[in-house]
Amino acid sequence: MTEHFSANNNTEDWAQELLALGGEEKMTPKQVAILQAAVDVFAEKGYAGTATSEIAQKAGVAEGTIFRYYKTKKDLLLSIVGPTMSRLLAPFVIRNFGNLLDKSFDSYEDFLRSLIRNRLEFARKNFKILQILIQEIPFHPNLREQFMEDIMSKVFERISAQVEHFKQKGEIIDIPAPTLIRFTASAIIGYIMTRLLLQPNKEWNDEEEIELLIRLIGHGIAADPGDRSV
Amino acid sequence: MTEHFSANNNTEDWAQELLALGGEEKMTPKQVAILQAAVDVFAEKGYAGTATSEIAQKAGVAEGTIFRYYKTKKDLLLSIVGPTMSRLLAPFVIRNFGNLLDKSFDSYEDFLRSLIRNRLEFARKNFKILQILIQEIPFHPNLREQFMEDIMSKVFERISAQVEHFKQKGEIIDIPAPTLIRFTASAIIGYIMTRLLLQPNKEWNDEEEIELLIRLIGHGIAADPGDRSV
């Protein structure tokens, strides 16, 4: 199952998604309980600040049970955070073979709309795990590397293709792609984080906010009138 | 010493700034060493992942010495992170009594330019401490509260005043201030983090990048031509 921005992501819950990962490898209820408890406590207290005993207690299992499923505490962390990292970035890595550019978008705004909706939805569903991911990346070099090298570079490549495409169409100002992408990404991430992390309890009208956001970004990066190529 | 965006911030080093904090309370060289070591290790391994013994070793003091100066490990953290948090937000909280609006800026762009330059400089100087601050805020409710309630609200108030000011001058699109501020802040923070954290080794032309950033934000939030109020 590939995730694509333009597709509605109707999966329900990170746990079910994690479950689905293994395919046939079924998880016992205890293992699921462990995972859920771990996600909760890691998100709240951080990896290093969490005692396995607390996870066990919250999961309603004996402490030893955790180590039947995960050799070490770190294994437990990685088994939560690793797959989610891939899925977070999955839609950027769809291979429509031989072509970096996904042509299904008529305008950069369309592209942004799809991107924002899709990743906001994903972030909502995987909120806690993403929290853990963000919190732990600084302390786990292998995580960081996987994030920076394996994935970010590909994401950049993909978005870059879109940006260049619309730049050539004269819709986007002709400044370096990294700057454009950083600007766009910052605005989107800023929205998602405010929405879910900083002010989750505020009443949000997502439709409206997203349209405003797209408008802000869109105008920000719009080519100057005179520059518009034929 | 109040920090103001428009002022050049010539302080050299967070350590000296921390030193200056106490005013007359002089710090012994050992205490300074402890602070520096703590900053280094906390930044690298996180608060919970750091052993006080490691700090002591790195500082070249005995384990017990740390606890002469700081009752607990957490005290040590707070003594590092607390003052810096205030200083991070200080320029937003200058009281020119009775008036929220700092009128020293001719345009929103000017305001942004000053803001970006100043806070980038500040972030550069206090890089590690800010890293610690960001990493630990999720896990320390009191830190979080201090950040969210005591300070962010005031920052918001201040910037809000600027935004409303320029909105009324017709320079800024008439959409809710929170959305505008979030957009602006996201773009700025995104730049600073990329600059210092994600790609510190890339060759940066800050002057140019900042002007581009201002241009992007400026166009993004510019009022539509027809809307410009007389």
Next chain:
Amino acid sequence: MTEHFSANNNTEDWAQELLALGGEEKMTPKQVAILQAAVDVFAEKGYAGTATSEIAQKAGVAEGTIFRYYKTKKDLLLSIVGPTMSRLLAPFVIRNFGNLLDKSFDSYEDFLRSLIRNRLEFARKNFKILQILIQEIPFHPNLREQFMEDIMSKVFERISAQVEHFKQKGEIIDIPAPTLIRFTASAIIGYIMTRLLLQPNKEWNDEEEIELLIRLIGHGIAADPGDRSV
């Protein structure tokens, strides 16, 4: 089946011997696998250093299966080591009723030759179990007692009879039997251990070494010329 030095011991393998022990109690293949795995791992890592899970894994059975056959880990050890201990010392305990002395040997050298060959063969076949036995005897008082009291004493009695016999024939120097026996046993055990444990890979000419060993012992304990009783 009694073992006697003078008999050739043609059994092939300790496992088969262990199998034979129970007589009619047949062992399932799983049980045999458990025993073999246990012998391997106990010998390599020692009883206390071995996890039952490792035995189970090496035996290709479930962890629980071990405890179907052996109530405890210690039971497993004893079921391996106990019977072998008896068999190790069996040839010394043959009851030719009413007579401690086995008269089938013409000389002490003959007796030694038979003893050495037979027990070397036995040690070769039961190498790992003997290793376990030696390694564990210090830590299991009941094992130690069984070894020291039940068995060593009888062994001593038997050999003592031989020694006294040949002493009276004037072939052996007239010093206390314990000293003589200790000397003899040390030389033999030293050979067997070097042969099998310390330098198993050296090229050995057993025939020759045994004859040399007998010669050394023989001359060592030979009566002084003048002392030879008529």
Next chain:
Amino acid sequence: MTEHFSANNNTEDWAQELLALGGEEKMTPKQVAILQAAVDVFAEKGYAGTATSEIAQKAGVAEGTIFRYYKTKKDLLLSIVGPTMSRLLAPFVIRNFGNLLDKSFDSYEDFLRSLIRNRLEFARKNFKILQILIQEIPFHPNLREQFMEDIMSKVFERISAQVEHFKQKGEIIDIPAPTLIRFTASAIIGYIMTRLLLQPNKEWNDEEEIELLIRLIGHGIAADPGDRSV
């Protein structure tokens, strides 16, 4: 301080010897207590069968204290067993430069007498540690290697020199040195082990036993009358 067989070894106690090892590095009383407790318990229950908590209790210290002095349980073992192993074999490794042969002995019997007395004394003083050494060597490859390669080979070399020397003088039968050495060593080790380990409570007349032992070995390896070289 070099140990030489012919010298009387008047040191009192392994603990003092261990203490002396570091030279200036003084040990706290607690550390000494830990070492003594560890020696006791390791000897009784074996390394793997010993809980650090038991050592701590017996030493009258907190469990954590053990790990201030020894990073791991294994470190504790090695710090006990390593130095003793060296000292056990030290007298064989004296370098009287350029000459393998220690010429201070008039006969092989003299050499043996000195060797037996000296090493018996050593074994008596370091009894428990030697017990530990013997028990643990099978399970610690690095110990085993140190023992076999670093040391045994040199011991063999040294004794070999003596043996060859007296062989040339016609006092010793002309059979391969390894066989002679093994025979001699077995008899000596057998005596020492019986003396200290198997029957420590028996009344021993060491003087007499040693003379008997030398006589037995001596006659065992004596050249046949006709072979004596002029």
Next chain:
DNA sequence: TATGAATGAGAATTCATTCAT
């Protein structure tokens, strides 16, 4: 002021054993 030995509560992890299936 500074030390660093000592602590002991608690952390992660192991493992023999049980038991429902």
Next chain:
DNA sequence: AATGAATGAATTCTCATTCAT
């Protein structure tokens, strides 16, 4: 008969903190 999930007590080891010097 056999499994293997589950347990929980025990084990090794860590670490913030104290305190006598």
